[in-house]
């Protein structure tokens with residue numbers, strides 16, 4: 001893995017010619033394979049820096065506006081931790097009902113306001129395309145932290161980094177995505193991103209009403225196969241990517257009740273899986289992975305959250321001209 005160099009002794013200068021300086025991060029479609037390798041190299045370096053010194057001043061004096069119109073634990077707190085580990089500070093807006101959004105302020109005006117105070121804006125919003133709307137309104141970089149059922153690009157980047165750190169490769173993998181593939185924006189982003197690697201095969205296991213959307217499958221350039229049950233594909237799987245059925249996206253609660261709990265990963269099911277593979281989940285989980293499996297070395301979902309810190313540190317440094 002290439003290692004990028006970080007100079008923590010230059011707290012105020014920034015490289016305005018760096019390729020990602022001032023860029024929005026809206027979709028995994030923006031990232032070539034070389035870009036991904038660059039992000040992973042910077043993230044790897046961030047991991048080393050955190051392990052060696054904890055916090056350092058790479059982004060001292062920089063401010064992040066963390067604007068969340070939907071609930072979040074991991075994305076919101078890891079961006080906050082990333083900025084603070086880099087010596088910067090954060091304007092947290094986790095409850096938009098306490099902001100002027102509750103008075104009817106538009107998304108465009110809200111980001112125009114925040115960029116007066118901040119250098120970069122992280123946005124989660126329930127509507128697909130909202131991050132692109134915010135980016136058009138803003139002069140400062142906007143990072144998409146999940147836009148409805150659209151994309152969650154920083155999650156896909158951390159998922160790929162997790163695969164790299166856990167299995168040491170992103171080529172020649174069989175990845176099985178399980179659960180809510182219709183509403184799960186993380187799998188939409190990850191499927192697109194994995195199609196940039198060679199020898200990747202994607203299995204989609206879901207209830208009929210939660211199949212991977214056709215428009216995502218059309219964009220993915222690697223072999224894809226759909227299944228209703230897991231048993232047949234589990235023994236060949238290198239990465240099992242489990243998702244929560246997203247209750248909040250259903251129009252009809254009866255449909256949710258029919259498919260919730262359709263798949264549960266537990267030690268008994270995992271007996272047929274390889275010994276060298278990883279089980280991932282963007283979290284939160286609501287029953288689709290039994291806690292009885294948590295101590296299995298293949299359970300990578302808690303480590304996955306930590307890898308997210310390093311990837312988000314890398315992305316903040318990149319868009320602010322420090323990597």
Ligand code: CP
Nearest residue numbers: 072073074075282283
């Ligand atoms: N994975 C993820 O996006 O988690 P949060 O909803 O807690 O941010």
